[in-house]
Amino acid sequence: MNPAYSVILFTTASGAGYGLLALSGLAAAGHGPASSIGFALACVGVALALITTGLLSSTAHLGRPERFLRAFSQWRSSWLSREGVVAVATYPVALAFLAVWSGLVEAPALIAPLGIATAALCAVTVYCTSMIYRQLTTIPAWANRFTVPGYLLFALATGAGLLSFISVVFGRFQAGAGNFQAFLTLILIFAVIVLKWLYWRWLRRRKPEHSMAAATGLGPGVRQWEVPHTARNFIMKEMGYSVARAHARRLQQIAMLLLDVAFIATFISPKFPWAVAVSAPALLLAAWTERWLFFAQAEHVVQLFYGQEKV
Amino acid sequence: MTTLPAPSAKKLGLVIDLDTCVGCQACATSCKEWNAQGDGGPLTDTDAQGADISGPWFNRIHGYEVREDGRDDSRMVNFPRSCLHCETPACVTVCPTGASYKRAEDGIVLVNPDTCIGCKLCSWACPYGAREYDYTQGVMKKCTLCVDRIYNDNLVEEDRVPACVRACPTGARHFGDLGDERSAVSQLVKERGGFDLLPAMGYKPTNKYLPPRARRETYAAGVAPLPKGDGSVMEKLFSWADKLLSAAPKVEARANPQDNSDKLEG
Numbered sequence A: 001m002n003p004a005y006s007v008i009l010f011t012t013a014s015g016a017g018y019g020l021l022a023l024s025g026l027a028a029a030g031h032g033p034a035s036s037i038g039f040a041l042a043c044v045g046v047a048l049a050l051i052t053t054g055l056l057s058s059t060a061h062l063g064r065p066e067r068f069l070r071a072f073s074q075w076r077s078s079w080l081s082r083e084g085v086v087a088v089a090t091y092p093v094a095l096a097f098l099a100v101w102s103g104l105v106e107a108p109a110l111i112a113p114l115g116i117a118t119a120a121l122c123a124v125t126v127y128c129t130s131m132i133y134r135q136l137t138t139i140p141a142w143a144n145r146f147t148v149p150g151y152l153l154f155a156l157a158t159g160a161g162l163l164s165f166i167s168v169v170f171g172r173f174q175a176g177a178g179n180f181q182a183f184l185t186l187i188l189i190f191a192v193i194v195l196k197w198l199y200w201r202w203l204r205r206r207k208p209e210h211s212m213a214a215a216t217g218l219g220p221g222v223r224q225w226e227v228p229h230t231a232r233n234f235i236m237k238e239m240g241y242s243v244a245r246a247h248a249r250r251l252q253q254i255a256m257l258l259l260d261v262a263f264i265a266t267f268i269s270p271k272f273p274w275a276v277a278v279s280a281p282a283l284l285l286a287a288w289t290e291r292w293l294f295f296a297q298a299e300h301v302v303q304l305f306y307g308q309e310k311v
Numbered sequence B: 001m002t003t004l005p006a007p008s009a010k011k012l013g014l015v016i017d018l019d020t021c022v023g024c025q026a027c028a029t030s031c032k033e034w035n036a037q038g039d040g041g042p043l044t045d046t047d048a049q050g051a052d053i054s055g056p057w058f059n060r061i062h063g064y065e066v067r068e069d070g071r072d073d074s075r076m077v078n079f080p081r082s083c084l085h086c087e088t089p090a091c092v093t094v095c096p097t098g099a100s101y102k103r104a105e106d107g108i109v110l111v112n113p114d115t116c117i118g119c120k121l122c123s124w125a126c127p128y129g130a131r132e133y134d135y136t137q138g139v140m141k142k143c144t145l146c147v148d149r150i151y152n153d154n155l156v157e158e159d160r161v162p163a164c165v166r167a168c169p170t171g172a173r174h175f176g177d178l179g180d181e182r183s184a185v186s187q188l189v190k191e192r193g194g195f196d197l198l199p200a201m202g203y204k205p206t207n208k209y210l211p212p213r214a215r216r217e218t219y220a221a222g223v224a225p226l227p228k229g230d231g232s233v234m235e236k237l238f239s240w241a242d243k244l245l246s247a248a249p250k251v252e253a254r255a256n257p258q259d260n261s262d263k264l265e266g
């Protein structure tokens, strides 16, 4: 599939934003009022800025962005529509949460319920995003059990990286082995590494389910002899993109290396807090690389009509 | 509404005969011509006269070579591909706007060009590559089963069929109600063993394809083997003369000065 930058930016930026927002909500539910207005503003502000950047960039992918309101109408059947509805519903709840968490509105009893509600809405939004891809049986690389946890874990891991960074900036990062934040981030990065490793191994080993023989009904001895058009059409541009195997391997290694760097930087961060200045960007870069590969490696069954033997 | 309607009794669709199709592109060009002026608005090509021509077509004719098991000769099969007006198409249910829909009365799958936001998700959900995005209008386009012809009282009776069916010179395309067992198309599917494309995808296409008929072996048996050389002096002489004469610089005849051969894929 064609790795459109608007969609990659959307899923990585909004993923990190929702991760940060959800973790802030959960942290607030556990610890009560924020240590300072600035800290609360920074957490929720950065999260909403990332989410908004992502949502805006996703509209750049539309042919008719001015009609975007229509996309909220089909939540009964469409994951894309559901994602839009929940994404918009998250804003007012997140702002209400910010108001009570920061202490701008004095209502400590509401911090926990609003924090948990915000986190839940974030989780549902990212879940909807992942289901847009998970549901497409036309793309076996997406329609499998790795897609949903992949989106959720990357959102949480990148969000945790950002939360650590903001905490260090505001002097809220605990020193020493009792640092729960660094511990949580480590677990999340580790989970991402394991999941991606399993996914890429699965992708390499999977047996293709669909063949040119089944697509054309012409039996196993079929091969393409004449193309239907001389110039590349929309189908070939959009679905025909596939990254060379050697490049894919190298990019997988780069993503893994970035995750390892983030892991080590997080590991030493309780002693050297500014290591988070390495781990947060490394996580974001890893997410970007992974998302690019997620698209570029995915093959669509329509390629069977255009000469590919198996998908 | 992008939720699917209950399956309709009437299932309008096409039956395409892979035995008689000669790959002449008449259906594809006729489809383009009709739909470039139809209800869905223009069907514009960009750089139409140039090297990088691009634009949506609803019908594409592939060519496949089929080598049957245990034979060393093969046959060519021309293969038109357009929307199959599936019964359970994910192209409809994924649409966030309701622009994609399946008609409850006859099962035709359509896109409303006035409400589509051009998110392209439906084209990802179609296994058959039947949806092509219109870059000039920012909306998705697809085969309409010529809904603006088949019910059109302004046309004479014999024109109230899809343009591609009307244009096909070999009668390889048939239009009718595949929900009605007694219809001519249903009978044809039964007699000739009509089949679904990619049945394992579970989209339940309405359109059916008729397989190429079995070969008549009398022809195959009558083909004489190619003569083999005997290595005689005369043969060597001719071969020497042939080499000598063909050493002259080659002139390539090319009707079209624009060489697109590097853009061909496959």
Ligand code: SF4
Pocket (backbone or CB within 6 Å): B082, B083, B084, B085, B086, B089, B090, B091, B092, B109, B125, B126, B127, B128, B129, B130, B131, B142, B203
């Ligand atoms: S062929 Fe494709 S576009 Fe047509 S109904 Fe089936 S899934 Fe939808």
Ligand code: SF4
Pocket (backbone or CB within 6 Å): B094, B095, B096, B097, B098, B099, B100, B111, B115, B116, B117, B118, B119, B120, B121, B122, B123, B139, B140
């Ligand atoms: S491109 Fe248009 S018709 Fe297709 S899913 Fe998006 S809004 Fe619906």
Ligand code: SF4
Pocket (backbone or CB within 6 Å): B030, B031, B032, B034, B035, B058, B059, B082, B083, B142, B143, B144, B145, B146, B162, B163, B164, B165
């Ligand atoms: S039915 Fe009409 S729109 Fe569909 S392929 Fe034939 S001519 Fe084109």
